[in-house]
Amino acid sequence: MAKTALVVIDMINTYDHDDATLLIPSVEASLPAVTALLDHARRRDVPVIYVNDNFGQWRSHHGEILGTALKGPHADLVRPVAPDDASLFVVKARHSAFYETPLSYLLSQEDVEHVVLCGQVTEQCVLYSALDAHIRHLRVTVARDAVAHIYPDLAEAALRMMERNMGARISFAKDIRF
Template sequence: MADDLTSADPFGGSLRPGTSPVVLAVDMMRAYFDPASGLCLPDDHCLHAAARVLGAARQAGVPVVHTRVRYSAGGVDGGVFFRKVPALRALVGDGPMGELMPPVAPTDGELVVVKQYASAFFGTSLASTLHARGVDTVVVVGVSTSGCVRATTVDAIQHGFVPLVVADAVGDRGPEPHESNLRDLAAKYAEVVDEVTAVDYLAGAARGADR
């Protein structure tokens, strides 16, 4: 035990994904893909990768959960966060910027969690819902890597889930925050995997359920 505690590499341990995953699509709203929005990403690569991961989950019978942000009039339920990020004003009410993008739109029966802050777990019933379903692993796709994806991933591990962040299927306002946050998440909070690995894992979870 003492040798483990004094290891030359104190980070970078590995987490083994479980057999009961969920795919969590974080905030894949029009606001992140429409140039008229102050939140718009430089490209939509992550949107299409996320759509493929969601398709693999559905084919495998793995549940999919979506999140979106919505504020009441004046952002009264957004608190200091709403004041800090002026671009969030586009997400007041049910305007077009809050719509989930068609390639990742929910299908019948898929849960949509409405939130006001960065983490999908903060102030929502998400953790209770996933625990009640016996989920042990959360496969994270969505936006943004340094914001809501990161906050959600940290909270996932704090709630006892193994987080898998799909690097190809998350995006940010630029390469630096995207890449630096993926490195830090991989060091401390999650397994960061590529799209192919995530799809293979979801297919394997389905095969395991059939045995």
């Protein structure tokens, strides 16, 4: 059976951006499923890899990104999904978890052939990450209730595209087995 990793996209966030007011309700709704996936993956010793924007802070690192988010007004959205000591962390600059990051190398070092994606934003970073995983011949599963969106209609279209065009499995978090 292929080794799986849980990839948590952009959940360490200050929500200090233009679309935050549209995004926050969806993040709140997705938190229970994201935390359930994290708990399940950690119990099964599945690699948990956070891939997160650096928000243009080119001197930042994962500890600083997390610390800033936990000091912000929306720490309640970050605290439940914060990385633990065993979590891996990749900093990205834009959209895809793979674009100009060491994620491909990390996954190959861990012998991962299947990624489960959760996080935000469904119609942007999750979609682009799923495409980049697909073109790298990785199997992709997206936890539909563990991804947050800005625009519901675009999120549904993105999930359909991932399923139809990339062969991604779209599933509820409770149905994902590591």
